[in-house]
Amino acid sequence: MTQSFRLNDVGLINREKKLSFKFNGVTYYGYEGDTLASALIANGIHLVGRSFKYHRPRGFFGAGVDEPYAIVQLYRNGETEPNVKATEQELFEGLEAKSVNCWPSVNFDIGAINNFLKIFLPAGFYYKTFMWPKSFWYKVYEPFIRKAAGLGVASTKHDKERYEHKYEYCDLLIAGSGPSGLASAYAAAKNGARVILAEDKSRFGGTLLTSDVNIGNQTGKEWADGIISELKEMPNVTVKNRSQVFGYYDHNMLVMSERISDHLPSTKKFHPKQRLWYIRAKEVLISSGSIERPLVFGNNDTPGVMLSSAAKEYLKVYGVLVGKKPLIFTNNDSGYETAIEFKKNGVDPIILDTRKDPQSEIVDEAKNLGIEIKFSYVVVAAQGYKKVKSADISKISDDKEQLSTIENIKCDCICVSGFWTPTIHLASQSGNKTQFKEEIDAFIPGESKQNEKTLGAANGIYTLDETLKSSFEAGNELSKKITNTENKVSFPNVVEKKSTVHDKFWCVPLPKGKNYKRFLDFQNDVAVSDIEIALREGYRSIEHVKRYTTLGMATDQGKTSNLNGLQLVSKIENKVVPAVGHTTFRPPYTPVSIGAIVGREVGKHSKPTRKSPMHYWHEKNNAVFVDAGVWLRPRYYKQGNETLFEGSKREAKNVRSNVGVCDVTTLGKIDIKGPDAAELLNRVYTNAWLKLPVGKARYGVMLREDGIVMDDGTTTRISENHYHMTTTTAQAANVLSHLEYYLQLVWPDLNVNVVSSTEQWAGAAIAGPKSRDLLHKLFPNSDVSNEGLPFMGYMEGDLFGVKARIFRISFSGELAYEVNVESDYGNFMWEKIMEIGEEFKIQPYGTEALSTLRIEMGHVAGSELDGRTIPYDNSLEGLLSKKKDFIGKRSLTREAFTAEDRQKVVGVVPLDKKTSIPEGSHLVKDSKAALPNPKLGYISASCWSVEYDNPFSLAILKDGKNMIGEKLFVMSPLKNKVIPVEIVSSHYVDPKGERVRS
């Protein structure tokens, strides 16, 4: 295929480098510097997709972020990406793209039948039609709508690309590198401010690349190039292209997405595909420019109808003609600039101007060039289905109400200009109260809420001279305040053509007897008639009209459609536009990939992974790991083909009969020091702490102020004013914050310091009847006899030259010890324990065996202390001091907490002694009772008792105190189980607690 619409010597593309690409399976050629859109147009391709609702043929409408039509499915390096705008996607060698929303092909689209059914598909169609019968929704309506109305197809594969996040601080963030962005950045940079200048496109300069102006005896582009190259050299300036500032958040935090590799055939090794920047800026200058508004007429969505500014950009930047018989339809001078560019490149355009007799330099120039101009003329309708072939045009009366005779003229494109809409998204997101500016029929930013200022066209200033002057000044003033330096730059002389006022007319009336669709929102197929229906049906608020008709709700977020929608509502409602107001501008300004938002936090990086110092030993010894908060803990150590059930049973049995060792490093540890440490513990824990001697540990329970159990654990008095507190793995961080809260805010008079020491200590729990024998051999120089180290005792020991802390505490209910050494010696300790323990048949045990041991002993843990239970519920009421006050004590007198039939932890055994009880099941009196069957309690934890070799569970049961011996049913509708059970004491094994003291 030849690039028959490419000019020979115009444009900024690199003709030295020809690129091949595929569109819908056909190979074409373009040049480096092209977008997919410009390369397709160069090849005469204008049909790129089908519209959302009616499946009408769609071409190109814009040349950048505002594009509502040209959305493609992109294939790059084995990956696919939906909803890529062809106008934004830069061309690379081997690019492949396909049309979306058409089946079986863009040229023959079955969904296009909707176009002929359009009379049945008005605004609110989905709401009205697909309501009844309800059962049809999932099976019939939704699949049908999804198939017919989807845009692209998301990849279901894992995204191999890498995305990064970056946090940055600066004095001035400048969004947009058009004339205002360049001028303000330059002035601020000269004053020494830290500046970030962001440009969404690949080329800097904005409208300077396409407009016929002269700055300081240079063309606009030359001036822009000069400024950019100077800025790039300055150490205090960061200049970023392909970077869209898409969101303005609280306290001048802005987020920008940088497309680093999207324009390359594949991402370079170690490079990210995209980077998300979180920028905290002292001042923000918004130089986002403006977007041309469409004019509205019949069939104005036909491929070949496009914005006149886009046609000019394709010509001047890419050297591409959007047509060879262009019709320019305008209500202002901008259309003339496009016409002049066509004329200069040997193409004869015809201008239809809605104005009667405009007088300006630009109009004169067009006249002098001999361009045919028809004043007081409008396009009534575009003709042609897949491409514009001609236009029905007519003279229009001075009041713009009456059309005259319809004439048909041949043309292959219609370039429309309905004047300009400032891009105020960022300003509005910042909280700025926008205001309506009558002269330009559009909203501009008003009073700033944050440190933000909008410049140039985004502020409704459409002359270059004024834009540059005000931008230089803004950049200078704002940076001067920050840096206290002023190096004022001299202001260049600007030559531009003067233009005259635009016509407020923008929507062409329908000719008699014709019902052409006149589209407002091109991506969502919202026509003038849809807005009329919405208003007729009583929708008044613009926010409601938007949601009912979907105006401005597509991936382009109505960049070209919103203002025309407002104007139409205001006209029908006979209100001024500001009284109608605009819908809320919300981030992101343009679509942002999920990958960029997620960044590096994917897969195993989605949360930190903490490993104990013994982790690699566990790994080598076939540990199967389980997530415990952010920690990885061995669940069991697999031998041969053992299942979890078999393995954990073996490990637990070995603890009961010999000795086992468990990695308890993950337990939270808090080091507490200070003369008032005992007083703090006394207030935090429910039991008494003032008389705990040095060298002794004590079990404690702490409550929240509302009386609910927060955490439990042992605390040991290491020395006079030094305590070692342990918490559960899950609550470690919360308990530390809790202590800090009381020390800093409630009782600042207490002289205590607390600090986390979780990572500083590696812990091993040694449990089982032979544990003391093992300890004797581990610490031959210490007296670890029952008298030397009694239950709840503490001593320091020497583990082959390593200082160790030895606690005689037990979670398993067996004779047990916990040994702590400094983390770096954790593995040494572990290996010594395993080595010396061999003669006592030691086996390591994981969390599953640990649970089994504690459940059958009736020790409550996280599944009972679940943020819903009080001490009584857990049979911990014996630990509530009557003599002293403590956190949460006052709440325990609440009526519900003291009810006679208050819930309490109990044991549950299946009558058949065989059926395992699923955790979370409910306990009921009568398994056949009518629903809703009153629930008496729930199973909090289940295990296979190794002591009795039958299933055993703990449950929180209403009136548990008086239920021992009762026969109930466990019901699990999820697992479809009904199990007859007997309620027993929660202390199933060794109820007197003799073993721990043995």
Next chain:
Amino acid sequence: MLYIKCPHCGMRSQNEFSYGGDASVKRPELNKEVSDQDWDNFVYNRKSLRGKHWELWQHISGCRQWIKVERDTATHEIFKTLKADEEISL
């Protein structure tokens, strides 16, 4: 994301902090009789104010100090921050 001035560390982003509720709540003294109503007010009852509000934040990923922040709940504007031991003026 809010930008909060920690009185100890300076301006820091919100993601270094953890929210801690109404700063004007005073815990009743230990070992004192407290009526049901007063206790309820301390534990549960909070005003959901629109506008200026003194609240607690903890600089958990920084100095770990609890601080007091006067913030507008509607606009997120922060007027003042105080150390834990500095009294707020309501």
